Amino acid sequence: xxxxxxxxxxxxxxxxxxxxxxxxxxxxxxxxxxxxxxxxxxxxxxxxxxxxxxxxxxxxxxxxxxxxxxxxxxxxxxxxxxxxxxxxxxxxxxxxxxxxxxxxxxxxxxxxxxxxxxxxxxxxxxxxxxxxxxxxxxxxxxxxxxxxxxxxxxxxxxxxxxxxxxxxxxxxxxxxxxxxxxxxxxxxxxxxxxxxxxxxxxxxxxxxxxxxxxxxxxxxxxxxxxxxxxxxxxxxxxxxxxxxxxxxxxxxxxxxxxxxxxxxxxxxxxxxxxxxxxxxxxxxxxxxxxxxxxxxxxxxxxxxxxxxxxxxxxxxxxxxxxxxxxxxxxxxxxxxxxxxxxxxxxxxxxxxxxxxxxxxxxxxxxxxxxxxxxxxxxxxxxxxxxxxxxxxxxxxxxxxxxxxxxxxxxxxxxxxxxxxxxxxxxxxxxx
Numbered sequence: 348x349x350x351x352x353x354x355x356x357x358x359x360x361x362x363x364x365x366x367x368x369x370x371x372x373x374x375x376x377x378x379x380x381x382x383x384x385x386x387x388x389x390x391x392x393x394x395x396x397x398x399x400x401x402x403x404x405x406x407x408x409x410x411x412x413x414x415x416x417x418x419x420x421x422x423x424x425x426x427x428x429x430x431x432x433x434x435x436x437x438x439x440x441x442x443x444x445x446x447x448x449x450x451x452x453x454x455x456x457x458x459x460x461x462x463x464x465x466x467x468x469x470x471x472x473x474x475x476x477x478x479x480x481x482x483x484x485x486x487x488x489x490x491x492x493x494x495x496x497x498x499x500x501x502x503x504x505x506x507x508x509x510x511x512x513x514x515x516x517x518x519x520x521x522x523x524x525x526x527x528x529x530x531x532x533x534x535x536x537x538x539x540x541x542x543x544x545x546x547x548x549x550x551x552x553x554x555x556x557x558x559x560x561x562x563x564x565x566x567x568x569x570x571x572x573x574x575x576x577x578x579x580x581x582x583x584x585x586x587x588x589x590x591x592x593x594x595x596x597x598x599x600x601x602x603x604x605x606x607x608x609x610x611x612x613x614x615x616x617x618x619x620x621x622x623x624x625x626x627x628x629x630x631x632x633x634x635x636x637x638x639x640x641x642x643x644x645x646x647x648x649x650x651x652x653x654x655x656x657x658x659x660x661x662x663x664x665x666x667x668x669x670x671x672x673x674x675x676x677x678x679x680x681x682x683x684x685x686x687x688x689x690x691x692x693x694x695x696x697x698x699x700x701x702x703x704x705x706x707x708x709x710x711x712x713x714x715x716x717x718x719x720x721x722x723x724x725x726x727x728x729x730x731x732x733x734x735x736x737x738x739x740x741x742x743x744x745x746x747x748x749x750x751x752x753x754x755x756x757x758x759x760x761x762x763x764x765x766x767x768x769x770x771x772x773x774x775x776x777x778x
Contacts, residue, residue, distance in 0.1 A: 349382040351666045354414035354445075355389040356436060357426035358407075361450055361477070362389070363399035364655030365424055365662075370400065380663045388414045399651070411436060415443050422665050424658060425449045434458050441471045446670065448661040450477035450654055456551035456567045459558070460680040467681070472674035474661035479552045480505060480630045482653030483646040484660070489559040489634070490677055496636030498560040501599040502777065505552045507628035507648045508536045508543040509575050509595040514626045516583050517592055523578055535628050545574035546595065546611040553597040553609060558679070560634070561599065562686030563607050571692045572611035582702060582772055585730065585743045591615035591700075592623040596777065606690035614775040615700050621645070622777075693752030698727070698776040700745055701754075703761060704768040707733070707740040711766045715742065718764070722757040724749045739768060745776065 353369065355362050369376060369386045376384045386406060391398075394409045414420055415436070423440045425447050427433040433454050440447050447466075449455070454462070455475050466473050476486040480503070489498070504510050508530060515526040527544070530536035542548050547567075554567035575595055586593050596614040601607055616623040621643045625631040630648025635641045647653035664670045705711045716726065728745040746754065758771045 350385045351382050351421050352385045352387040352419045353422050354387055354420040355424045356414055358389045358391045360651045361654045362426040364651040365658050367400045368659045380666045387420050390414055415439050422446045441466050441469050446472045446665050448474045452478035452551050456554045463680040472670045474665050474670045476661045477654050477657035479555055481648040482656045483644050485632050485644055493636055496638045499601050499635045501556055501634050503597045503632035504594055504625050504630055505549040505597045506543050511535045511628045522580050544576045546572035549597040549611045557599045561607050564685045570609045575613055586615050590618050592618055602690055605687055607687040608690040608695045612775050614777050617778045695751045696748055698746055698748055699754045700774045700776050702772040703742045705740055705742055706766045707738055714764055715761055718757050718760050722753045724757055
């Protein structure tokens with residue numbers, strides 16, 4: 348049987364999982380690839396550091412050039428995080444005549460056009476299934492299996508850290524700060540969790556999915572996003588009383604076939620719906636196609652072996668030649684005109700949850716209802732609860748469908764009313 352020599356750059360958690368699959372299940376990968384996938388070299392920063400897997404003698408090195416300049420290594424599994432030196436290393440791999448498999452969503456979201464253009468110029472390919480949703484094969488499904496469809500919408504839980512935190516807040520009634528500390532102890536959250544909890548990680552992944560599904564060319568930094576770091580447990584409780592669960596959703600909606608609305612925000616999701624039932628550090632994506640209808644993908648969005656599974660699947664496709672055909676046909680991040688334009692976020696339509704802390708006295712609801720009415724916002728449901736301060740109350744309002752812009756303007760005016768204490772809380776509602 349033919350042998351394809353593989354190099355790995357980055358032998359951390361995921362890289363070690365990839366090495367384990369190649370070394371322990373060579374018969375399985377050979378059966379699917381029609382050739383032996385031979386782990387030739389693995390690059391690490393500290394060669395003396397203990398590893399998650401045992402490697403044959405001579406495989407481990409701390410010199411990246413032993414992979415990039417190796418004349419017999421055909422495919423590089425590049426598992427270095429961040430933007431640099433990852434970008435430079437990937438370009439060097441391509442220029443050395445090697446195809447690349449990566450799990451670096453930040454690099455693809457930030458430098459996808461440059462990297463893909465260079466790969467095309469050199470007749471090489473880049474595969475990145477593991478960059479979004481770990482072991483869930485969403486990249487392949489959007490770029491290949493659903494090609495007969497016009498994708499109408501994507502709504503996904505794309506960050507396991509935030510979903511773990513939200514699940515604990517709902518199930519145990521624990522505060523955000525307490526659950527975040529637990530997530531850090533368990534390894535679900537980084538020491539600095541900012542990129543996860545402020546929605547940036549999900550926005551990067553959404554930008555990649557939007558390009559694959561809609562042909563959009565969007566800078567992830569331009570995607571409107573709100574994180575969960577300011578989420579109050581009181582809103583979790585009110586959501587539950589009204590039959591909803593709060594999830595950090597990444598959403599892409601196609602309007603009139605040519606305008607794409609994107610956002611990442613905490614969203615009230617109807618209890619009993621598939622997205623509402625996704626718990627712990629799991630990811631899920633709901634895709635709606637015009638021919639196939641709604642589809643639901645659910646699984647582990649991170650972790651050693653789920654992510655390694657996606658990486659090795661890409662490696663097999665690359666060695667067989669499927670990736671080259673797909674990469675060439677899709678013209679990912681090429682200079683061809685984008686199929687859709689970005690919609691005005693203010694015009695995005697939906698329902699909203701509002702919580703307003705007010706003075707507990709007559710006429711307050713009428714004042715707030717008047718502001719909402721002036722912005723053509725109709726009230727669908729209303730709750731009022733006393734708080735510890737007997738002179739105050741929480742008003743919870745569920746609106747009928749309106750626009751993001753109208754809801755934002757109404758809340759800005761409501762916050763200036765003398766009877767209102769602080770800024771209103773506003774979240775999207777998805778039934």
